[in-house]
Amino acid sequence: MxxxxxxxxxxxxxxxxxxxxxxxxxxxxxxxxxxxxxxxxxxxxxxxxxxxxxxxxxxxxxxxxxxxxxxxxxxxxxxMGFVFQGAALFDSYNVYENIIIGLYEHGERDTKVLDETAVKVLSSVGLLPNISERETASFQKEWDILKYKKPSDLSGGMRKRVGVARALVGNPKxxxxxxxxxxxxxxxxxxxxxxxxxxxxxxxxxxxxxxxxxxxxxxxxxxxxxxxxxxxxxxxxxxxxxxxxxxxxxxxxxxxxxxxxxxx
Ligand SMILES: Nc1ncnc2c1ncn2[C@@H]1O[C@H](COP(=O)(O)OP(=O)(O)O)[C@@H](O)[C@H]1O
Ligand SMILES: [Mg+2]
The missing domain is CATH 3.40.50.300 (P-loop containing nucleotide triphosphate hydrolases)
Structure with missing residues (x-):
């Protein structure tokens, strides 16, 4: 508490x-x-x-x-996870980079871990289908599209969701x-x-x-x-x-x- x-x-x-x-x-x-x-x-x-x-x-x-x-x-x-005022995303980074930046800065380089984490948190905020569909072709297709989008390609609500997803990366309490x-x-x-x-x-x-x-x-x-x-x-x-x-x-x-x- x-x-x-x-x-x-x-x-x-x-x-x-x-x-x-x-x-x-x-x-x-x-x-x-x-x-x-x-x-x-x-x-x-x-x-x-x-x-x-x-x-x-x-x-x-x-x-x-x-x-x-x-x-x-x-x-x-x-x-602790933080969702700051405004979306506070990095404009020049794509969605994937915005999500994993914290992990990357802490030295994580395993692309499988980075990928899995990004997919998991983006599913949690509803920007990707349910994680249980991870192996399906449609999931992969949506992921491939979302991954490279820049914040400016997203609506205000989607940017906010990316901000929430980023806050979830460390499994916060x-x-x-x-x-x-x-x-x-x-x-x-x-x-x-x-x-x-x-x-x-x-x-x-x-x-x-x-x-x-x-x-x-x-x-x-x-x-x-x-x-x-x-x-x-x-x-x-x-x-x-x-x-x-x-x-x-x-x-x-x-x-x-x-x-x-x-x-x-
Ligand atoms: N680092 C700071 N230095 C000086 N004054 C500050 C600082 N941070 C906040 N304040 C002042 O403290 C008051 C409360 O600010 P804040 O907590 O941001 O309000 P809000 O309830 O809108 O979030 C404001 O008057 C603000 O100007
Ligand atoms: Mg305030």
């Missing part, structure tokens, strides 16, 4: 996090919401050890991130999505939400989804934490979020209510 305890972080005299507490249960999809600039990405960077807390601790599987050696941090990062549906149209957003759910279930991954897209939250969240003024202003499930009497919370979700996208 991931535990964030009393996390404080300032930049200069700007206090971004002022005592954040969040527990992410194993197997859950935990959404972190809050308006732009509320510190969601900063929080995520602490979990993966890219930023150091001014005060407070982050525990991943009972290991306190800040106390880890570089090597231990490296080990724990292997259990945790996967972190930073604004996975931002910039996508509503239909594609819904497909990506379904993918987030599906990956969580079928691969038994614990997911943290940072978003300000309330439609996504309602579709994917088991648990929601809302950041506001540097603290967790709301923590609960989707129903609790909809029912919240806190003005700050209801104001945040009201525009979605007005659009008639959900009742209650």
């Amino acid at each position: 991931i535990s964030i305890k009393n996390l404080h972080k300032s930049f200069g005299d700007k206090q971004v996090l002022r005592g954040v507490n969040i527990d992410v249960e194993i197997g859950s999809t935990h959404c972190i919401i809050g308006k732009s600039g509320s510190g969601k990405s900063v929080l995520l960077k602490h979990i993966v050890g890219l930023l150091k807390p001014d005060k407070g601790e982050i525990y991943v599987d009972d290991k306190e991130i800040e106390s880890l050696t570089y090597k231990e941090l490296f080990e724990i990062r292997k259990s 945790y996967i972190f999505y930073d604004e996975p549906t931002t910039g996508l149209d509503p239909v594609t957003s819904e497909q990506i939400d379904d993918l987030v759910k599906e990956i969580g279930k079928s691969l038994n991954v614990t997911s943290i989804v940072i978003t300000h897209d309330m439609f996504s939250v309602f579709r994917v969240a088991d648990r929601v934490s809302m950041l506001h003024d540097g603290i967790v202003r709301f923590e609960g499930d989707v129903q609790g979020l909809k029912d919240s009497k806190d003005e700050v919370v209801s104001e945040f979700i009201d525009r979605f209510r007005l659009e008639g996208e959900f009742d209650s």
Whole structure:
């Protein structure tokens, strides 16, 4: 499990996090919401050890991130997959290269291993037929076509799927999505939400989804934490979020209510 305890972080005299507490249960999809600039990405960077807390601790599987050696941090990062804001693919690389780059950089040169890995993760995100059809001619044909495509040949939704596939390469226990549906149209957003759910279930991954897209939250969240003024202003499930009497919370979700996208 991931535990964030009393996390404080300032930049200069700007206090971004002022005592954040969040527990992410194993197997859950935990959404972190809050308006732009509320510190969601900063929080995520602490979990993966890219930023150091001014005060407070982050525990991943009972290991306190800040106390880890570089090597231990490296080990724990292997259990984590990241889907960055935007698709963050390398434009000059094809799909295959974008998927295997991490493995390649860590010294893997066995083309069979690289191929198998790419095929497996691309099947998991629905860009290739089910892996069980691997030996069929139609599978091979689709693979041969997809492999050499550049990000610019792909739709926004497909690029996002490649981003998710890349995050799955190391068989992560945790996967972190930073604004996975931002910039996508509503239909594609819904497909990506379904993918987030599906990956969580079928691969038994614990997911943290940072978003300000309330439609996504309602579709994917088991648990929601809302950041506001540097603290967790709301923590609960989707129903609790909809029912919240806190003005700050209801104001945040009201525009979605007005659009008639959900009742209650
Ligand atoms: N490395 C940094 N240096 C200075 N300020 C930063 C840094 N990273 C984030 N901030 C500031 O922290 C606040 C929260 O940022 P962020 O976590 O990116 O917000 P969001 O909730 O939109 O993801 C913003 O005001 C941002 O400008
Ligand atoms: Mg952000």
